[in-house]
Amino acid sequence: MSMWNINARVQKLDTRGRRIIAVSDIHANMPYFKGLLEKVGFSESDELIIDGDFLEKGERSLETLRFIMKLAERGNCRVVCGNCDTWADVIDAEWQYWSSRIVKYMLFKKSGLMWDMLTEMGVEIREDMDFERLIPELAERFKPEWDFLHAMPHVIETPHYIFAHGGIKPDIPIERQRGGDCMKFDAFMDYGYTFDKWVIVGHWPVMLYLADHVCANPIIDREHRVISIDGGCSLKDDGQLNALIIPYEGSEDFSFEAYDPFPVRRVKSSQRGGGKSYYIRWGDNDVQVLRRGEEFSLVRHVRTGYEMEILTKYLYSDEEFCKCNDSTDLVLSLEAGDEVSVVEETSRGYLVKHKGTSGWYWGELI
Structure with a gap:
């Protein structure tokens, strides 16, 4: 039966006093993942929990899967199934559903686990291909990968923490909740659920919880005992891959590290920020172009009717009404000497990140 329709599989875990490192939503981005593991100093004395969605969106799904399988062999890496990781259903239970859709998906994405597997097999992916005929060979050739994916739990539970990719409900035993709901629980923090144990989730990029600015850092809600850690890796141009760090089982002294590849520079002159700002984001990104420029456009x-200038290249079409890439007009408050990561360099200034928050700096960087 599909991972979506069965009751949640829960893996009980004794972390044995280790430092716990939780990472979610890697989305096949190996440079970010390796960079983050190096930054946190991951070692055999740690417990690494991959909190779902390590596949798809990025360009190295099969490589990422095999890398995580190798980590898991060491005995201190556990993996939660996310909504982008349910590919075992194609082989085990859902091939009739997928056979009519998978080819269109692959040709649209031109990446992903199935794309990588078929490419490794030397199969040309075409619109008229007979995908159903390839399923037995896929099942045999990649059996270790399918076995790993099929065995993943929906939830990992320790004495003090619950790791689920999407979320869980507080009033139903986890084992009686639907697996699909644990993997895909949109805007989980907005429900205001309160838990006895800390619940650590990914799935919903943390910046989507914000209205007037963009911040990719984990959100720690101590009142409700919920932590959301998806930093928008592979999805947001200014995203990052976050690692929640728990020093030992039972600790609430949470910290985090984040990785992105943007060049780091220093602010030359202080800038007073603040003022009205807005964040146009995925799911609510319909705009009317009022003035289209070569570099910036007024939309x-x-x-909401809010007007702001965004990068013209962030507009998805040449039409007056269209969608756009995530955009903000926040002007950051910065002091001379502050380190910033440069996301975009323009003729007017820089779109930068400072301590996880994205915004504009109009001065000179050194």
């Missing part, structure tokens, strides 16, 4: 956010 009106359709739902």
Whole structure:
């Protein structure tokens, strides 16, 4: 039966006093993942928990899967199934459903686990291909990978923490909750659930919880005992891959590290920020183009009427009404000497990140 429709599989885990490192939503981005592991100093004395969605979106799904399988062999890496990781269903239970959809998906994405597997087999991916005919060979050739994916739990539970990719409900035993709900629980923190144990989730990029600015750092809600850690890796141009760090089982002294590849520079002159700002984001990114320029365009956010200038290359079409890439007009408060990561360099200034928050700096960087 599909991972989506069965009751949640829960893996009980004794972390044995180790430092716990939780990472979610790697999305096949190996440079970010390796960079983050190096930054946190991951070692055999740690417990690494991959909190779902390590596949798809990025360009190295099969490589990422095999890398995580190798880590898991060491005995201190555990993996939660995310909504992007359920590919074993194609082989085990859902091939009739997928056979009519998988080819269109692969040709649209031109990446992903199935794309990588078929490419390794030397199969040309075409619109008229007979995918169903290839399933037995896929099942045999990649059996270790399918076995690993099929065995993943929906939830990992320790004495003090619960790791689920999407989320869980507080009033139903976890084992009686639907696996699909644990993997895909959109905007989980907005429900206001309160838990006895800390619940650590990914799935919903943390910046989507914000209205007037963009910050990719984990959100720690101590009142409700919920932590959301998806930093938008592979999905957001200014995203990052976060690692929640728990010093030992039972600790609430949470910290985090984040990795992104952006060049780091220093602010030459202080800048006073603040003022009105807005964040146009995925799912609410319909705009009207009021003035289209070569580098910047003035747009009106359709739902709110808010007007702001965004990078012209962030517009998805040449039409007056269209969608756009995530955009902010926040002007950051910065002091001379502050380190910033440069996301975009323009003729007017820089789109930068400072301590996880994205915004504009109009001065000179050194």
